[in-house]
Amino acid sequence: MDKNKTSIQPINWQDDALFLLDQRRLPAELIWLEYDHPNDVAIAIKDMVVRGAPAIGITAAFGVVLAARQAWNVAGVNWKQAMTAPLARLAESRPTAVNLHWAIHRMTALYETLPDNESAEQVLLKEAQAIHAEDIAANHVMGKLGADLIDPKSTVLTHCNAGALATGGFGTALGVIRQGYADGKIVQVYADETRPWLQGSRLTAWELQQDNIPVTLQAEGAVAALMATGKLDWVIVGADRITANGDVANKIGTYMLAILAKYHGVRMMVVAPTSTIDWQLNSGDEIPIEQRPEYEVTMINGQQIAPEGVPALNPAFDVTPASLIAVIVTEAGVILSPSTEKMLKIKE
Amino acid sequence: MDKNKTSIQPINWQDDALFLLDQRRLPAELIWLEYDHPNDVAIAIKDMVVRGAPAIGITAAFGVVLAARQAWNVAGVNWKQAMTAPLARLAESRPTAVNLHWAIHRMTALYETLPDNESAEQVLLKEAQAIHAEDIAANHVMGKLGADLIDPKSTVLTHCNAGALATGGFGTALGVIRQGYADGKIVQVYADETRPWLQGSRLTAWELQQDNIPVTLQAEGAVAALMATGKLDWVIVGADRITANGDVANKIGTYMLAILAKYHGVRMMVVAPTSTIDWQLNSGDEIPIEQRPEYEVTMINGQQIAPEGVPALNPAFDVTPASLIAVIVTEAGVILSPSTEKMLKIKE
Numbered sequence: 001m002d003k004n005k006t007s008i009q010p011i012n013w014q015d016d017a018l019f020l021l022d023q024r025r026l027p028a029e030l031i032w033l034e035y036d037h038p039n040d041v042a043i044a045i046k047d048m049v050v051r052g053a054p055a056i057g058i059t060a061a062f063g064v065v066l067a068a069r070q071a072w073n074v075a076g077v078n079w080k081q082a083m084t085a086p087l088a089r090l091a092e093s094r095p096t097a098v099n100l101h102w103a104i105h106r107m108t109a110l111y112e113t114l115p116d117n118e119s120a121e122q123v124l125l126k127e128a129q130a131i132h133a134e135d136i137a138a139n140h141v142m143g144k145l146g147a148d149l150i151d152p153k154s155t156v157l158t159h160c161n162a163g164a165l166a167t168g169g170f171g172t173a174l175g176v177i178r179q180g181y182a183d184g185k186i187v188q189v190y191a192d193e194t195r196p197w198l199q200g201s202r203l204t205a206w207e208l209q210q211d212n213i214p215v216t217l218q219a220e221g222a223v224a225a226l227m228a229t230g231k232l233d234w235v236i237v238g239a240d241r242i243t244a245n246g247d248v249a250n251k252i253g254t255y256m257l258a259i260l261a262k263y264h265g266v267r268m269m270v271v272a273p274t275s276t277i278d279w280q281l282n283s284g285d286e287i288p289i290e291q292r293p294e295y296e297v298t299m300i301n302g303q304q305i306a307p308e309g310v311p312a313l314n315p316a317f318d319v320t321p322a323s324l325i326a327v328i329v330t331e332a333g334v335i336l337s338p339s340t341e342k343m344l345k346i347k348e
Numbered sequence: 349m350d351k352n353k354t355s356i357q358p359i360n361w362q363d364d365a366l367f368l369l370d371q372r373r374l375p376a377e378l379i380w381l382e383y384d385h386p387n388d389v390a391i392a393i394k395d396m397v398v399r400g401a402p403a404i405g406i407t408a409a410f411g412v413v414l415a416a417r418q419a420w421n422v423a424g425v426n427w428k429q430a431m432t433a434p435l436a437r438l439a440e441s442r443p444t445a446v447n448l449h450w451a452i453h454r455m456t457a458l459y460e461t462l463p464d465n466e467s468a469e470q471v472l473l474k475e476a477q478a479i480h481a482e483d484i485a486a487n488h489v490m491g492k493l494g495a496d497l498i499d500p501k502s503t504v505l506t507h508c509n510a511g512a513l514a515t516g517g518f519g520t521a522l523g524v525i526r527q528g529y530a531d532g533k534i535v536q537v538y539a540d541e542t543r544p545w546l547q548g549s550r551l552t553a554w555e556l557q558q559d560n561i562p563v564t565l566q567a568e569g570a571v572a573a574l575m576a577t578g579k580l581d582w583v584i585v586g587a588d589r590i591t592a593n594g595d596v597a598n599k600i601g602t603y604m605l606a607i608l609a610k611y612h613g614v615r616m617m618v619v620a621p622t623s624t625i626d627w628q629l630n631s632g633d634e635i636p637i638e639q640r641p642e643y644e645v646t647m648i649n650g651q652q653i654a655p656e657g658v659p660a661l662n663p664a665f666d667v668t669p670a671s672l673i674a675v676i677v678t679e680a681g682v683i684l685s686p687s688t689e690k691m692l693k694i695k696e
Binding site: 027028190192193194195196198201202205206209215216217218219220221222223224225226228251252253255256259260263297298300301303304305306307309310311312313314315318319 | 375376538540541542543544546549550553554557563564565566567568569570571572573574576599600601603604607608611645646648649651652653654655657658659660661662663666667
């Protein structure tokens with residue numbers, strides 16, 4: 001296998017059904033779940049069978065294909081009307097990642113041009129597959145653009161999982177890391193374990209281990225001490241939503257990393273496809289932040305770790321202001337010291 | 349029970365033996381372990397049956413009592429010589445907390461004045477009990493001094509467990525919080541879960557819940573977003589070692605909190621008895637930082653959470669420079685904006 005490729009593919013369409021690699025079971029077990037109903041896809045997104053903003057978008061696109069099949073079977077020529085409910089469920093499955101809405105919108109814009117009197121399944125399937133393929137291609141472009149910014153033999157830290165598992169394949173932050181490692185730009189990766197869901201321990205460490213890229217785990221609380229040693233050159237993360245001014249919503253803890261990076265003179269790189277940019281929102285204050293169940297904090301793997309009845313905060317994301325970000329890398333180009341003006345150039 | 353008292357006592361001497369509340373099993377089970385051999389006490393400290401700098405010091409003092417009994421039984425008039433090995437084991441059990449060395453030194457200084465031809469057990473027991481009682485008294489003094497600095501109806505955040513379980517009883521940081529809550533200064537406490545050992549979830553949440561003080565848990569990664577809301581007034585933590593210039597070694601993650609607090613204009617309070625001050629060290633750079641086993645990061649409750657073979661950093665402590673600390677509270681007085689000069693005034 002090429003050093004800058006990965007064979008990990010979390011989303012697969014096969015035999016007229018959608019297959020998702022169950023990310024809740026990793027790294028202990030590799031289990032594929034099969035979906036042929038759009039409402040089950042919405043539940044899979046909500047329950048985090050699949051997670052990561054680009055992967056959620058691609059999954060939702062295949063969910064629209066399943067919705068179209070079901071709508072045609074049930075409602076015939078009224079199939080477009082029958083799409084409303086399942087698409088609303090898909091759209092509501094996770095509130096923060098904008099790629100979900102972007103993908104549903106792209107699929108909807110297409111099927112509204114199609115005739116009422118035939119099944120749209122095959123046309124929509126091609127579109128979903130195009131979204132999937134374009135995402136992987138964008139990851140490879142971003143991988144090169146991001147790696148080009150990094151000096152040889154650098155050490156980087158990443159948070160959560162913005163890897164092959166979070167995208168169509170290859171990854172956003174981990175795409176830059178894969179490319180950077182292949183190019184000799186990166187020699188060591190530190191991964192935050194990323195409480196409460198432990199995406200760093202369970203997914204990122206696993207992905208990088210599969211590709212033989214040196215990775216060391218640490219709790220979020222240990223990051224500041226690691227930065228104080230002067231070892232880190234970059235923090236590289238993905239994004240769930242980027243606003244028109246360059247503010248970034250990403251996994252809870254990202255804002256903490258940005259402040260610590262600024263304090264220690266470490267540069268902060270955000271890697272995300274343009275489908276992550278929400279041009280409707282002027283700043284991060286307007287981004288809805290998903291609050292997830294308290295038991296994700298008070299229990300681990302079904303075991304109670306806190307006393308019964310203690311409340312817990314569990315915001316899934318936080319917002320990092322553009323002023324703390326050194327560079328945003330998209331497939332359309334890089335934005336150094338992001339601002340509304342510089343973001344607009346990427347839009348054009 | 350008085351609002352500003354607590355009945356939690358992690359260390360008890362009873363029926364000629366030392367009993368420790370096994371903090372590894374909390375909050376699921378309340379189990380007391382009995383010790384009558386100093387080497388087993390050293391293992392208990394190393395394995396974190398008991399933890400928290402003041403509690404470790406008190407436990408070590410009782411360990412010296414057990415060592416004296418054993419030495420007299422085995423070596424008779426040569427008992428002082430027979431103390432060397434068990435005391436070395438106690439001293440080496442954890443490297444960062446200086447209270448351990450302080451307590452052993454105080455016990456040693458006493459027994460060196462005692463005659464060779466009789467058992468020192470009862471005299472040393474009285475000294476260990478005095479250390480224990482003085483620690484609780486110091487906690488109450490610090491509780492009042494710290495609470496006096498806090499405005500009414502404040503919201504505070506604490507890290508790890510610097511409570512009754514970390515001391516003789518009542519607590520350092522949690523002593524201030526108990527007193528502050530009783531006085532109407534504090535209305536809400538946020539507790540970091542404190543990975544990897546989860547002292548916040550397992551111990552602090554349990555202690556505060558026992559005393560009906562409102563406590564909400566969150567992962568360390570969520571603290572910056574909490575601070576950004578403007579809700580927090582103080583971060584209140586304990587210390588494992590304070591150097592002559594006011595630098596503070598404390599549970600990993602404390603340095604992160606200090607940077608985030610500074611960035612958001614939240615004040616940082618460190619609460620520790622003077623036995624925590626190491627006057628021999630000029631700055632925090634000289635403090636030895638304990639590295640604990642990697643499995644504390646890669647496993648939780650015996651379950652593997654990371655892929656097999658992935659390395660992990662697990663420093664137990666970090667160092668916060670005095671410049672990030674608003675105030676150090678000791679039983680001898682408070683030190684605002686700590687410096688070498690101001691620290692010396694407390695010494696005198």
